[in-house]
Amino acid sequence: MSAVTVGVVMGSSSDWETMRHAVEILREFGVAHESRVVSAHRMPDDMFAYAEAAAGRGLKAIIAGAGGAAHLPGMLASKTPVPILGVPVASRHLQGVDSLHSIVQMPRGVPVATFAIGVAGAANAALFAVAMLANEDPALRAKLDAFRARQTEAARGMQLPPKD
Numbered sequence: 001m002s003a004v005t006v007g008v009v010m011g012s013s014s015d016w017e018t019m020r021h022a023v024e025i026l027r028e029f030g031v032a033h034e035s036r037v038v039s040a041h042r043m044p045d046d047m048f049a050y051a052e053a054a055a056g057r058g059l060k061a062i063i064a065g066a067g068g069a070a071h072l073p074g075m076l077a078s079k080t081p082v083p084i085l086g087v088p089v090a091s092r093h094l095q096g097v098d099s100l101h102s103i104v105q106m107p108r109g110v111p112v113a114t115f116a117i118g119v120a121g122a123a124n125a126a127l128f129a130v131a132m133l134a135n136e137d138p139a140l141r142a143k144l145d146a147f148r149a150r151q152t153e154a155a156r157g158m159q160l161p162p163k164d
């Protein structure tokens with residue numbers, strides 16, 4: 001089994017329905033990954049331990065999803081040099097605009113790459129992690145090129161009005 005290179009963490013199991021789209025992309029590309037609940041507010045010591053160990057464990061990127069007062073991506077970024085890809089999860093009352101603002105407005109010097117709210121953001125964060133890893137991995141680059149080519153063909157084949 002190859003060593004885990006991408007961590008997918010989230011503030012709650014309630015985030016899974018969004019974050020599973022990141023995991024599915026990593027599976028599709030054969031990227032060794034792990035997924036865990038690491039709550040910034042409910043288990044802050046665990047969050048710090050995860051961040052502090054990340055580089056030494058060989059993680060190359062951490063995809064972190066959270067909703068509401070979404071401190072997880074930013075706090076991870078404050079404790080590790082491993083790139084953090086933040087996914088705002090749609091919240092019940094503010095539809096994820098709160099999550100987006102919490103994640104995107106990092107102070108200068110502590111970056112979090114912030115993606116779209118919800119499923120598209122989760123999937124794109126994983127595709128971004130794949131693209132980062134592909135810089136050093138020609139086989140993974142070939143898979144990414146093929147994924148893009150299939151997507152292009154699908155778009156070219158779209159018909160209007162759309163068929164069910």
Ligand code: RP5
Pocket residue numbers: 010011012013014015039040041065066067068069089
């Ligand atoms: C955040 O609070 C989580 O990331 C989740 O999006 C939100 C609500 O969590 P639950 O109350 O559903 O566990 O920390």
